Amino acid sequence: MIPSKEQIRKIALKLGFDACGFTGAESPDTYPNYVDWINNEKHGRMEYLRRHSEKKGDMDKVLPGIKSVISLAISYQIPKPSNQSLENKESSPSRGLIARYARHEDYHDALKKPLEDLCNQLTRLNDKDHRHLAYLDTGPIMERDLAQRAGLGFVGKHTNLINRSLGNWFFIAEILTTLSLEPDEPERNRCGTCTRCLQACPTDAIEAPFKLDARKCISYLTIELKGSIPEALRPAIGNRIFGCDDCLEVCPWNRFAKEGALMKRFRKNDLETPDLIHLLGMDHQTFKSTFAGTPILRSKRKGFLRNVCVALGNTGTREAIPSLEQACMDPEPLIAEHAEWAIERIKSRITKLTSE
Numbered sequence: 001m002i003p004s005k006e007q008i009r010k011i012a013l014k015l016g017f018d019a020c021g022f023t024g025a026e027s028p029d030t031y032p033n034y035v036d037w038i039n040n041e042k043h044g045r046m047e048y049l050r051r052h053s054e055k056k057g058d059m060d061k062v063l064p065g066i067k068s069v070i071s072l073a074i075s076y077q078i079p080k081p082s083n084q085s086l087e088n089k090e091s092s093p094s095r096g097l098i099a100r101y102a103r104h105e106d107y108h109d110a111l112k113k114p115l116e117d118l119c120n121q122l123t124r125l126n127d128k129d130h131r132h133l134a135y136l137d138t139g140p141i142m143e144r145d146l147a148q149r150a151g152l153g154f155v156g157k158h159t160n161l162i163n164r165s166l167g168n169w170f171f172i173a174e175i176l177t178t179l180s181l182e183p184d185e186p187e188r189n190r191c192g193t194c195t196r197c198l199q200a201c202p203t204d205a206i207e208a209p210f211k212l213d214a215r216k217c218i219s220y221l222t223i224e225l226k227g228s229i230p231e232a233l234r235p236a237i238g239n240r241i242f243g244c245d246d247c248l249e250v251c252p253w254n255r256f257a258k259e260g261a262l263m264k265r266f267r268k269n270d271l272e273t274p275d276l277i278h279l280l281g282m283d284h285q286t287f288k289s290t291f292a293g294t295p296i297l298r299s300k301r302k303g304f305l306r307n308v309c310v311a312l313g314n315t316g317t318r319e320a321i322p323s324l325e326q327a328c329m330d331p332e333p334l335i336a337e338h339a340e341w342a343i344e345r346i347k348s349r350i351t352k353l354t355s356e
């Protein structure tokens with residue numbers, strides 16, 4: 001017997017997922033946009049996105065015999081940030097800003113168990129030899145586009161999926177399955193004439209509605225980019241040291257955002273207001289133990305301290321200079337180069353202030 005989609009939705013919600021929708025296995029209509037995006041090099045150095053291109057257009061190459069996609073939303077909303085001024089970016093000198101999703105334990109690990117549980121329950125519910133494959137973020141899947149088709153939300157002009165009750169603060173996961181399940185109604189775009197996210201982006205990375213140049217996005221520059229951050233883009237990074245939420249924060253659909261059950265217990269409140277000078281002093285061991293189990297490990301010490309130098313250069317005061325001078329002698333050239341830049345920037349700010 002094949003379980004009904006309502007049975008599956010009920011199980012998913014009971015496991016703590018915030019929303020669950022269903023769609024078929026056809027390639028998303030927006031697939032040609034993806035191919036253009038890659039061909040125009042908008043993905044920067046994320047080469048895996050080019051490698052994923054063929055599979056993203058044909059999910060049968062990911063799960064042979066695929067019939068349906070079960071799309072899932074998991075909220076990482078943090079209710080009322082305890083330090084409102086930090087959400088106001090540059091207003092807190094010597095303090096860093098970490099994107100909300102990363103102020104939790106790594107979602108790839110945290111959500112593995114509920115996804116496995118859902119797959120196991122699907123296996124138990126049907127007597128045929130069906131196969132199910134769960135993904136979260138890392139698979140060759142156009143997650144937002146499929147989720148929109150499954151009725152989970154709509155792709156906003158900032159390119160992220162918005163759900164009418166969750167806002168834009170949620171992850172997307174999916175189970176590809178050989179079960180034939182009736183699709184849900186797709187959601188439609190509800191941005192209207194709003195352009196807040198385009199105006200809020202500090203680097204103009206959203207070049208036009210629904211079109212993001214990842215090479216300019218602070219999330220890419222502070223997480224995915226492994227080498228030197230282009231100097232022209234460093235000032236706009238402000239005190240963001242891991243990811244960026246600016247376009248998400250201004251979205252009016254967040255007024256309805258609710259906290260979800262699954263990520264709540266993985267929140268790390270100690271990552272809310274990290275002291276930049278303290279962070280700059282971390283050796284390999286301290287970096288690993290401080291950020292164990294969080295997405296921040298992904299940037300490695302050298303990428304993270306590179307970001308800390310940029311943030312200090314943008315917002316630090318005279319007090320940051322001795323620590324930055326120390327960082328100039330770091331055996332890692334990437335850190336030393338960014339520390340030198342930061343010292344120059346702070347000094348020129350001091351000179352400007354004293355001459356005024």
Ligand code: B12
Pocket residue numbers: 030031033034037046049099100101136137138139140141142143144145155158159160161162168169170171172173189209210211212214217219220224242243244245247248
């Ligand atoms: C690569 C990647 C990035 C890159 C590129 C971002 C991007 N927008 O593509 C970088 C490193 C910059 C990034 C940043 C972030 N990411 Co990211 N990222 C991905 C990843 C792995 C692939 C995305 C991808 O394929 N992009 C390719 C391009 C072509 O997509 P696109 O620009 O959005 O264009 C598509 C649509 O806009 C649409 N489209 C184009 N034109 C038009 C026109 C109309 C009218 C319509 C309706 C649609 C449409 O078609 C295009 C093709 O799909 C996905 C996971 C996955 N497997 O999907 C997570 C994912 C998108 N990221 C996620 C998150 C949370 C983030 C950050 C918020 C993290 C942070 N706080 O720092 C930021 C947000 C930045 C932003 N404004 O998008 C979540 C988003 C969840 C959600 N609710 O939407 C995802 C889905 C991961 C997950 N499983 O939860 N990310």
Ligand code: SF4
Pocket residue numbers: 158200201202203204205206212216217218219244245246247248
């Ligand atoms: S995450 Fe930040 S840099 Fe990237 S598009 Fe949004 S506002 Fe711009």
Ligand code: SF4
Pocket residue numbers: 156157158159190191192194195196197198250251252253
């Ligand atoms: S801020 Fe406005 S334009 Fe941007 S995604 Fe939200 S509703 Fe759409």
